[in-house]
Amino acid sequence: MALLKVSGIGKQLNGNVVLQDISFSQKKFRKLAIVGESGSGKSTLLKIIGGLIQPDSGDVLFEDKHVEGPNERLIPGHPQMAYLSQHFELRNNYRVEEILEYANTLPESEAQSLYEICHIKHLLKRKTDQISGGEKQRIAMARLLTGAPKLFLLDEPFSNLDNLHRNTLRSVIRAMGEKLGITFLIVSHDPADALGWADEIIVMKNGQIIQQDIPETVYRQPVNEYAAGLFGTYNVFAKTEAARFGEIPKAYGNRKQYFIRPEAFTLAVKKSKTAVAGKVTDVAFLGSGYEVEVALPESMVIVRTDNGDLKFGDDVYVSFRKHS
Numbered sequence: 001m002a003l004l005k006v007s008g009i010g011k012q013l014n015g016n017v018v019l020q021d022i023s024f025s026q027k028k029f030r031k032l033a034i035v036g037e038s039g040s041g042k043s044t045l046l047k048i049i050g051g052l053i054q055p056d057s058g059d060v061l062f063e064d065k066h067v068e069g070p071n072e073r074l075i076p077g078h079p080q081m082a083y084l085s086q087h088f089e090l091r092n093n094y095r096v097e098e099i100l101e102y103a104n105t106l107p108e109s110e111a112q113s114l115y116e117i118c119h120i121k122h123l124l125k126r127k128t129d130q131i132s133g134g135e136k137q138r139i140a141m142a143r144l145l146t147g148a149p150k151l152f153l154l155d156e157p158f159s160n161l162d163n164l165h166r167n168t169l170r171s172v173i174r175a176m177g178e179k180l181g182i183t184f185l186i187v188s189h190d191p192a193d194a195l196g197w198a199d200e201i202i203v204m205k206n207g208q209i210i211q212q213d214i215p216e217t218v219y220r221q222p223v224n225e226y227a228a229g230l231f232g233t234y235n236v237f238a239k240t241e242a243a244r245f246g247e248i249p250k251a252y253g254n255r256k257q258y259f260i261r262p263e264a265f266t267l268a269v270k271k272s273k274t275a276v277a278g279k280v281t282d283v284a285f286l287g288s289g290y291e292v293e294v295a296l297p298e299s300m301v302i303v304r305t306d307n308g309d310l311k312f313g314d315d316v317y318v319s320f321r322k323h324s
């Protein structure tokens with residue numbers, strides 16, 4: 001049984017269509033991420049799911065029961081869902097422990113272990129203006145978690161966090177899900193966050209769902225160039241063009257048009273019959289490797305490589321990496 005079932009949601013704001021016929025479902029404990037460009041309707045959808053905005057059409061079911069919108073409830077919001085806005089605020093001039101105590105519904109020992117998992121125990125005595133952005137985020141999460149929600153809706157939880165704090169937050173989310181039996185639904189405009197975290201990704205464009213699949217498929221078999229571009233650099237090839245580089249990796253499926261990631265290719269400096277000859281036109285250092293742009297007889301290709309010796313004008317041979 002699905003924990004959440006969203007059917008045919010539509011919404012207009014100021015006469016503009018913001019959401020159109022949105023339908024999907026989420027199973028218990030399955031981590032779902034909604035991604036899409038800015039303005040694609042992600043936040044509005046999340047608020048409708050949480051009962052904070054009234055949809056114009058369609059229905060949201062949580063554990064098979066209709067989720068009431070603000071027009072149907074005195075206090076908006078579903079009691080078993082928590083919603084963390086991307087613009088959340090912590091009350092000023094309070095100590096962190098006061099803010100947490102006020103919201104807590106858990107026995108004290110459970111609350112303390114939750115603060116430990118959220119890495120905020122050392123902050124409890126501080127005032128809310130004496131903590132960093134990342135710490136604030138974990139406190140805001142802990143405050144909502146002490147309400148023991150079944151579904152946690154998070155709007156852009158990773159934005160404004162550096163890599164270290166992103167990883168901390170990811171592990172907090174994972175640990176909370178397991179320990180407290182919470183299911184997470186996250187909205188993100190940075191798809192790289194979603195790839196590393198989600199079990200399933202929904203891609204939105206102009207208020208519509210254009211793709212829903214596991215991260216690997218959304219990354220390697222995006223439905224169009226918009227979806228491909230959300231997840232990083234890609235090369236577009238028709239099937240016949242792609243086949244020139246060797247056997248097309250199975251993970252890219254069987255399609256008329258392929259969006260192939262730079263790491264699917266390999267570069268050689270020695271001539272080979274199964275590779276396409278080209279000339280290096282640009283080299284970009286990425287930290288964990290290099291992205292090399294290669295001019296081929298009829299097109300260009302971007303290839304990821306560990307070879308740091310390549311330079312403009314070098315002759316290279318491009319083929320599919322084995323098992324990519």
Ligand SMILES: Nc1ncnc2c1ncn2[C@@H]1O[C@H](COP(=O)(O)OP(=O)(O)OP(=O)(O)O)[C@@H](O)[C@H]1O
Pocket residue numbers: 013014018036037038039040041042043044045189
């Ligand atoms: N209260 C409002 N009144 C009118 N239009 C709104 C309102 N809130 C949002 N919109 C519009 O609805 C569209 C979807 O907004 P939404 O915030 O849901 O997008 P988003 O995908 O979450 O964007 P972002 O990633 O920038 O947060 C946008 O065009 C936005 O300008």
